[in-house]
Amino acid sequence: xxxxxxxxxxxxxxxxxxxxxxxxxxxxxxxxxxxxxxxxxxxxxxxxxxxxxxxxxxxxxxxxxxxxxxxxxxxxxxxxxxxxxxxxxxxxxxxxxxxxxxxxxxxxxxxxxxxxxxxxxxxxxxxxxxxx
Amino acid sequence: xxxxxxxxxxxxxxxxxxxxxxxxxxxxxxxxxxxxxxxxxxxxxxxxxxxxxxxxxxxxxxxxxxxxxxxxxxxxxxxxxxxxxxxxxxxxxxxxxxxxxxxxxxxxxxxxxxxxxxxxxxxxxxxxxxxxxxxxxxxxxxxxxxxxxxxxxxxxxxxxxxxxxxxxxxxxxxxxxxxxxxxxxxxxxxxxxxxxxxxxxxxxxxxxxxxxxxxxxxxxxxxxxxxxxxxxxxxxxxxxxxxxxxxxxxxxxxxxxxxxxxxxxxxxxxxxxxxx
Numbered sequence: 228x229x230x231x232x233x234x235x236x237x238x239x240x241x242x243x244x245x246x247x248x249x250x251x252x253x254x255x256x257x258x259x260x261x262x263x264x265x266x267x268x269x270x271x272x273x274x275x276x277x278x279x280x281x282x283x284x285x286x287x288x289x290x291x292x293x294x295x296x297x298x299x300x301x302x303x304x305x306x307x308x309x310x311x312x313x314x315x316x317x318x319x320x321x322x323x324x325x326x327x328x329x330x331x332x333x334x335x336x337x338x339x340x341x342x343x344x345x346x347x348x349x350x351x352x353x354x355x356x357x358x359x
Numbered sequence: 360x361x362x363x364x365x366x367x368x369x370x371x372x373x374x375x376x377x378x379x380x381x382x383x384x385x386x387x388x389x390x391x392x393x394x395x396x397x398x399x400x401x402x403x404x405x406x407x408x409x410x411x412x413x414x415x416x417x418x419x420x421x422x423x424x425x426x427x428x429x430x431x432x433x434x435x436x437x438x439x440x441x442x443x444x445x446x447x448x449x450x451x452x453x454x455x456x457x458x459x460x461x462x463x464x465x466x467x468x469x470x471x472x473x474x475x476x477x478x479x480x481x482x483x484x485x486x487x488x489x490x491x492x493x494x495x496x497x498x499x500x501x502x503x504x505x506x507x508x509x510x511x512x513x514x515x516x517x518x519x520x521x522x523x524x525x526x527x528x529x530x531x532x533x534x535x536x537x538x539x540x541x542x543x544x545x546x547x548x549x550x551x552x553x554x555x556x557x558x559x560x561x562x563x564x565x566x567x568x569x570x571x572x573x574x575x576x577x578x579x580x581x582x583x584x585x586x587x588x589x590x591x592x593x594x595x596x597x598x599x600x601x602x603x604x605x606x607x608x609x610x611x612x613x614x615x616x617x618x619x620x621x622x623x624x625x626x627x628x629x630x631x632x633x634x635x
Contacts, residue, residue, distance in 0.1 A: 237384035245379070249372040257364035285393065286386030291413040292520065293405050305405060307398030308388060313413040314397045317422060320414065321429040324525045324614055328436035331621035335443040338628050 240281035247274035259349045261340065265333045272326045276319045283312035291316070408599040410518045418523060419603040419610075423582040426606075427567050430613050434564045437617035441557070444629030457481040485543060485633045492541075499541035506534035514611045518600065524607035528614025535615075536622045544627055544634040553631060556620045563613025570605050582606075 235242075247270055254267025291313035293305055341347055344355045383390035404416040418426050455474070457466045460482055468474060514527030539547035571582040579586030584602025585595035593601065627634035 234380075238379055238382065240385045241375075241379045241382055245372055245375045248375065249368045252371060253364055253368045256367060257361050281385060282383075282390060282392045283397075284386050285388040288388065290521070291401060293401075293411040293413065305402050307393075307401040310401050310413070312390075312393040312397045313400060313417055315392065316414050317417045320418065320523070320525055321426060324529060325429055325432050325436075327529075328433045328617060328621070331625060332436050332439050332443070334625055335440040338625070339443055342628075 240277070240284075244274045244278040244281070247271070247277065261337050261347045261349065262334075265330065265337070268333070269326065269330060272322075276322060276326075279315040279319050279322075283315035285311045407596065408603065409596050410600050410603060412518055412520065412522075414521070415517045415523050415603060415607070419606045420582075420584065420599055423571070423606065426610070427571065427582070430564055430567055430610050433617050434560050434613055437557070437560055437620045440621050440624050444624045445631070446629045448630065448632075454486060456484045456486050458484050483545065487633070495541050499537050503534050503538050506537065507531055510534060510611075510615075514607055515604070517607055518603065524610025525614055527607075528611035529618060531611065531615040532618030532622075535619050539622065539626075539634075544623065544631070547623075548631070551619060553620065553623060556616045556623070558616075560613045560616035560620065563609045563611070563616065566609030566612065567606050570602060570609070574602075 251267045251270030251272075251274060254270065255264050258264055258267065285308075288311050289309055291310045293310075337347060340352065344352050346352060346355075383392075400417050400421060401413055404410060404413045408416045408420050410416040410420075454470060455468045457468065457474075458464070458481065459466065460480055465484070466481070510527045510531035512527075513522035513530060514524055517523035517527070535547065535551055538550065570584070570587075573590075574583045574586045575581050577586040577590070582602075584599040586598070587602055588595045588598035591598050591601050623631060623634075
């Protein structure tokens with residue numbers, strides 16, 4: 228029982244991300260409003276970003292900026308174990324900005340749909356498409 | 360539909376839950392993600408590129424090719440938004456509102472009506488009512504230059520502290536969007552019009568690609584900044600550091616312009632006339 232609890236707590240970042248993915252997926256599938264679907268999509272994106280960044284963490288280590296990186300004393304050996312993993316940060320840095328840009332395109336599409344059909348509810352749009 | 364969604368989501372959550380025990384614990388320094396290439400980046404970034412911030416070095420140098428296409432993705436998103444939404448219409452085909460500056464009386468000019476000519480006495484206001492908020496205007500006017508300065512700092516100091524082209528570009532775009540929100544869209548156009556924003560986004564991508572091509576012309580590989588050493592009058596290591604800065608400026612320019620252009624198109628639904 229004790230080990231189960233410590234195991235559970237040691238991986239708490241994954242529980243948060245699984246919860247966020249589930250919330251986002253539910254919004255994307257169950258909600259009829261297109262803007263709510265987009266919000267769900269963004270929640271899933273945030274969950275993936277959290278997943279990546281939390282994988283790069285190392286307990287009690289420095290952020291990946293080399294100490295004494297400039298100046299005269301810059302010739303010490305750098306050990307990778309002292310710094311957290313920079314790679315997930317790099318990947319997510321671009322992903323955040325790209326997610327904003329894709330959000331813009333998604334909202335542009337919804338504006339276009341609203342102009343054409345006068346509604347953002349999925350079932351009403353389907354009804355209007357089937358009308359002659 | 361709701362039950363179907365709930366079952367799907369629960370199955371997905373169950374699968375993720377089932378897979379989680381195989382993942383490393385939080386904060387594990389021996390996790391698989393930290394064992395392959397990232398030790399190399401951390402240990403060699405300083406001697407290879409003279410950039411203490413490993414994130415910046417990996418972003419613009421080791422993985423420069425990836426970042427170049429991320430920038431083009433952002434650029435294409437801005438262009439896609441423009442093509443989807445932009446509508447060009449003649450000037451006077453909708454109702455407009457004007458406010459007489461001295462008395463505060465609002466004029467409503469219907470479709471085809473005669474527009475006031477004296478622009479000193481009348482100012483155009485949005486037809487969705489916009490209050491005359493002196494406090495907001497003055498405060499944001501005070502904030503905007505400092506936000507812009509901070510954005511330039513974030514871009515230029517990305518080598519030594521958290522920052523870089525993406526972050527600085529977004530902050531700079533936010534400053535312009537703040538100006539557009541606190542005043543109105545037409546006044547923001549006088550500062551940065553649509554044409555300038557689109558040109559800046561294209562120029563930003565061009566700076567990035569151009570740097571890569573320049574390295575190619577100087578006899579190196581694509582985006583091999585070390586070959587710029589003769590041009591910049593430094594050694595190959597410092598040339599990589601400077602090359603990263605040039606590329607980050609390009610990224611910042613592109614991101615800033617695309618954020619602003621997305622805001623212009625979305626807030627006015629492509630009319631570029633009235634909006635938040």
